Amino acid sequence: MSQIEIRDVAIEYKKPKSEESFVAIQGVSLSIEKGSFVTIVGSSGCGKSTLLLALAGLIECSRGSIRVEGKDVTGPGKDRAMVFQDASLLPWRSVHGNVRFALELQRWKRDDIDERAARFVRMVGLGNFADYHPHQLSGGMRQRVNIARALAVDPQVLLMDEPFGALDAQTREVMGDELLRIWERDKKTAVFVTHSIDEAIFLGDRVVVMGRNPGHIRDVVEIDLPRPRTAAMLDSPSFIEYRRKLRDYISADMQALHMVEDIA
Amino acid sequence: MTRIFKKHQALISGIISFAVLLLIWQFAVDFGYIKAFFVSSPSRVAVEFWRQLQSGEVRDNMAVSLYEFAVGLSLAVTVGGMLGVMAGWSRTIEYVLEPFIWFKYSSPTIAFYPLFIAWLGLGEPTIIAIAFIFALTPIYANTLSGIKNVDQDLVRAAISFGARPHDLFLKVTLPGSVPILIAGLRLAVGRALTGVIAAELFGATAGLGYSIAFYGQKLKTNEMMVSLVLVVILGVIFTQLLSLLESATDAWRPNVDR
Structure with a gap:
């Protein structure tokens, strides 16, 4: 059995101030092996973030089940840690303090907390910035803190919700490299949501392509590129082939949407 | 230069x-x-201040007013803070308290002064009660708004790491509200001082407000001016202290980074 088993999951939201509900995702099934890096890609509104939040235990499934290590997900747990898009760092705490925060919440032993937080701050290359506050950092540095915070609590599964979505293209590439470098050390299972096709291919062992109306999985593409991944691979024939395939899926999804809008 | x-x-x-x-x-x-009778003059005030300092009048008046101020303000911070936290925690409590807050905001509280005298008698308890009532609303309102406006992104991140309700309160809501709590305290300090002086003007046997009224009624402008100046100085000192505290606790906010 895989480490993560998602079986026929549907998630419905109640629309505010009405009885109607909105189906975010439907009929989603997916197995994720321990130690693999899975990326989820899709146009906006395909429910990829919703699926990730459900994995994190932050929203409930309306139907179906999500199991991690054989146990049903009923809420947040120490086996999973989340890296958010941005602005989820406590502005009044330093870099070190923000990493500490997660350890405090999970009741790590007082004696270990400071040293452990410092270690993970160094690991993401912010050793000299431990006393800085988030507003003094660049977007890329803030996301490094976010990653350090999630890894410090030693989760089984690392969940990332468009962590580099707010960064410029160059920083984004650097952060992708960096993330893989860190990930290769102990290969924790990683689920990474993005809307960038290149990012999805570059990072993932498998790319899950999602479509919308309602959100569903269109295909799961195995990425057969050797690791460690390098920037040179971005121009390799197989990368270009993956890119073409994924782009076809997503543009078909966009066209479907335009047709719906034209009729309406 | x-x-x-x-x-x-x-x-x-x-x-x-x-x-x-x-x-x-x-x-x-x-x-x-x-005429000096109308406005006194800096030198006359200085001379009279020296006399009142020597006679102990300054010390006694200051002690009484500061005591009433401190007790009134502390009560307001305790009660207003507690009510604010409760209202932030439960919608029902907020709605139950709302009419009183509206009422307090829109009516001149000092008009209830005679009622307080009827309940608590002339003097200290009434003056403390007035200072308390004056300072209560900004403390309550700012505590409530600090708690309600906690950043939901931070709450979600904390919950994802397993934060329990008291973790959320102590590690996210409370520290995130510090700037607005201090702003409330600053308003409250000014209002508590106003409350003490206003109440002392009418019914007291000691205090700076009493001294102003006492010498005022005797048309002794120089003597009156001493306490008046002291009240102004106290107000300035308190506000400045709170401003310092405000900028010290606000340093993490990007938009106040000076």
Whole structure:
């Protein structure tokens, strides 16, 4: 059995101030092996973030089940840690303090907390910035803190919700490299949501392509590129082939949407 | 020289304009343009201040007013803070308290003064009660708004790491509300001082407000001016202290990074 088993999951939201509900995702099934890096890609509104939040235990499934290590997900747990898009760092705490925060919440032993937080701050290359506050950092540095915070609590599964979505293209590439470098050390299972096709291919062992109306999985593409991944691979024939395939899926999804809008 | 001036421009300009005012005040009285009876004069106030300092009047009045101020403010912080937290925690409690807050905001509280005298008698308890009532609303309102406006992104991140309700309160909501709590405290300090002085004007046997009313009724302007000046100085000192506290606790906010 895989480490993560998602079986026929549907998630419905109640629309505010009405009885109607909105189906975010439907009929989603997916197995994720321990130690693999899975990326989820899709146009906006395909429910990829919703699926990730459900994995994190932050929203409930309306139907179906999500199991991690054989146990049903009923809420947040120490086996999973989340890296958010941005602005989820406590502005009044330093870099070190923000990493500490997660350890405090999970009741790590007082004696270990400071040293452990410092270690993970160094690991993401912010050793000299431990006393800085988030507003003094660049977007890329803030996301490094976010990653350090999630890894410090030693989760089984690392969940990332468009962590580099707010960064410029160059920083984004650097952060992708960096993330893989860190990930290769102990290969924790990683689920990474993005809307960038290149990012999805570059990072993932498998790319899950999602479509919308309602959100569903269109295909799961195995990425057969050797690791460690390098920037040179971005121009390799197989990368270009993956890119073409994924782009076809997503543009078909966009066209479907335009047709719906034209009729309406 | 110019650099020092530029750096402290506000302070230096302020001191100069204030000094000019004092000089005009002094000379206008000395050269007979205005009668000392109406406005006293800086030198007369200084002489009278020295006398009241020696006689212990300054000390006694200050002690009484500061005591009433401190008790009234502490009560307001305790009660207002607790009510604010409760209202932030439960919608029902917020709605239950709302009419009283509206009422307090829209009516001149000092009009209830005679009622307080009827309940608590003339003197200290009534003055403390007035200071308390004056300072209560900003504490309550700012505590409530601090708790309600906690950043939901931070709450979600904390929950994802397994935060329990008391973790959320102590590690996210409370520290995130500090700036607005301090802003509430600053308002409350000004209002508590106003409450003490206003209440002392009418029914007290000691205190700065009492001294102002006492000498005022006897038309002794110089004597009255001493307490008046002291009240102004106290107000300035309190506000400045709170501003310092505000900027010390606000440093993490990007938009106040000076």
